[in-house]
Amino acid sequence: MENKVNADGYLISKRYSYYVFFLLFLLYMFNYVDRMVVVSIFPFLHNEWGISDTKCGLLVSAAYWAILIFSLPFSVLIDRWSRRKAIGIMAVLWSAATALCGATRSFAQLFTARAVIGIGEAGFAPGGTAMISAIFPEEKRAQIMGFWNASIPLGSALGIALGAIIAEHFGWRYAFLAVAIPGLIAGLVFFRIKDYKTVDLSKTIRGADSEDKKKMKMADIVREFTGTPSLILTYLAFAGNLFVTTSLMSWLPTYFHRSGEISMSKAGMMTGAVMALAIVGAPLGGVIADRWQRKRGNARLLFSSLSSTLTALIFFIAFAFFTGKLQYMLFLCGGISAVAFVPAAAAVTQDVVHPGLRAISYSLCVIVQHILGSSIGPVFVGAVSDRHDIGTALTIVPLFSLIAGLFFFAGSFFYMRDKEKVEKVAITIEE
Numbered sequence: 001m002e003n004k005v006n007a008d009g010y011l012i013s014k015r016y017s018y019y020v021f022f023l024l025f026l027l028y029m030f031n032y033v034d035r036m037v038v039v040s041i042f043p044f045l046h047n048e049w050g051i052s053d054t055k056c057g058l059l060v061s062a063a064y065w066a067i068l069i070f071s072l073p074f075s076v077l078i079d080r081w082s083r084r085k086a087i088g089i090m091a092v093l094w095s096a097a098t099a100l101c102g103a104t105r106s107f108a109q110l111f112t113a114r115a116v117i118g119i120g121e122a123g124f125a126p127g128g129t130a131m132i133s134a135i136f137p138e139e140k141r142a143q144i145m146g147f148w149n150a151s152i153p154l155g156s157a158l159g160i161a162l163g164a165i166i167a168e169h170f171g172w173r174y175a176f177l178a179v180a181i182p183g184l185i186a187g188l189v190f191f192r193i194k195d196y197k198t199v200d201l202s203k204t205i206r207g208a209d210s211e212d213k214k215k216m217k218m219a220d221i222v223r224e225f226t227g228t229p230s231l232i233l234t235y236l237a238f239a240g241n242l243f244v245t246t247s248l249m250s251w252l253p254t255y256f257h258r259s260g261e262i263s264m265s266k267a268g269m270m271t272g273a274v275m276a277l278a279i280v281g282a283p284l285g286g287v288i289a290d291r292w293q294r295k296r297g298n299a300r301l302l303f304s305s306l307s308s309t310l311t312a313l314i315f316f317i318a319f320a321f322f323t324g325k326l327q328y329m330l331f332l333c334g335g336i337s338a339v340a341f342v343p344a345a346a347a348v349t350q351d352v353v354h355p356g357l358r359a360i361s362y363s364l365c366v367i368v369q370h371i372l373g374s375s376i377g378p379v380f381v382g383a384v385s386d387r388h389d390i391g392t393a394l395t396i397v398p399l400f401s402l403i404a405g406l407f408f409f410a411g412s413f414f415y416m417r418d419k420e421k422v423e424k425v426a427i428t429i430e431e
Contacts, residue, residue, distance in 0.1 A: 011135040011196060012429055020135060020193050021144065023186060024128045025151045027091055030183030031121050032155030033162070034098040035063055037179050038114065039250050040163030040268045041172040043257065048172075051107055053254075053390075057382030060250045061375045062111050066118025068370035074123030075363030079356060083131045084195040086123060091187025094120025095180045102176035123359070125366055130358035133350040134196050134427050139290065141350065142300055146286020146343030153278030153339060156249050160275065164253070164268030197428050199356035204423060216354070224354055225364060230301065230418045233411030234348050235368040237341075240404030241308055242373035243380075244315070245338050247397045249275060250378040252331075255390050259323070270328070277335035285340030289347070297419075300344035300351070301412035307340040308405035315398040319391065338401075345408070352418040355425045373400070 010017045042056045078086045097116035104110040128148070136144045159179060166175040201216040216224075225231060252274065256267035285307060292299035311334060318330035346362070353361040377397070384393035 057378035063118035070122035157272035161272035237407035239372035286343030289344035305408035312401035
């Protein structure tokens, strides 16, 4: 484990660490509010602009495509420059772009504004993950990641529910403006927090009687990722699960609206409740994984495998065999299980890489999950829905969580070896 400044394992004080965590939690929540508010206005766009389900799916994917393009260069900037400044700038950018969505007058303009939101959000998850990994003790990493990632379903639920309510009562343009303001304020506050010093990229070269430090070259950095099987398999598993969760967040409101013939505001509230239950799932998953980790070294990946498989079973059974109240009860259970894997899997992306490459590690995870998961999931569901129906499309989706479970299980066989070879580096706070 890398050295820490304080005896209790916290880089700064415990109180200040949780203050930084609170700001990161708010920003991640506003991040997803701004990202997911658009799904509540699909029916309004159908009516006003006459666009298809496929085009509606593209409005979700636009942000994810921008994230996957800009995530890596932004994460390099974060790892090598400043977490504090980079995150503050990104929050201001994505909030401004969200407000701009309300002023658009065509699909092309709205698509472009949604892409700018993705540019602003591109480096936030890698930067926040690296910051949390540095300021909290390693043995609490999955737990803290769990509580932090609870902001994703909370933000998604708020975005979907608030978007539907505001759009129905005041118009869809006002929904974008209303949700943009809080993120802008939190981003400006973040400029004032304490940051840790940029970690020197060096590796220990062990000789027969001595140890020397050697500056890492590009080939060394590439091998840090390509030579770590548990990391690669975790990236692929993330993609499978994000294919599922993004598809469900994007299309459950429309599914409820069409299958139950209910208003979009009610459909948004029902979806929001499903997503909000992940507030239980993410912290619970982190706590269970860390406690299991004390007894079994590769527990973070084993738990991720089990929770992914359970999610696949719950949603497949719900869509394939049930309707009405019983189906919705299964959706609520799935809302708990769907993100339970995230904190443990996110911790793995930090556990098995050099401490100076943590933001880059998570950015590569983001790139893979968006290329193979988030960016194509909503479009896939929209395309199948246009050809068949929304129910058929969503019945297919859980298969990808089952595939994710298999990837996590395979990764668990490599985790301990990969973790043993990680460089031990001292991390200190900036004066």
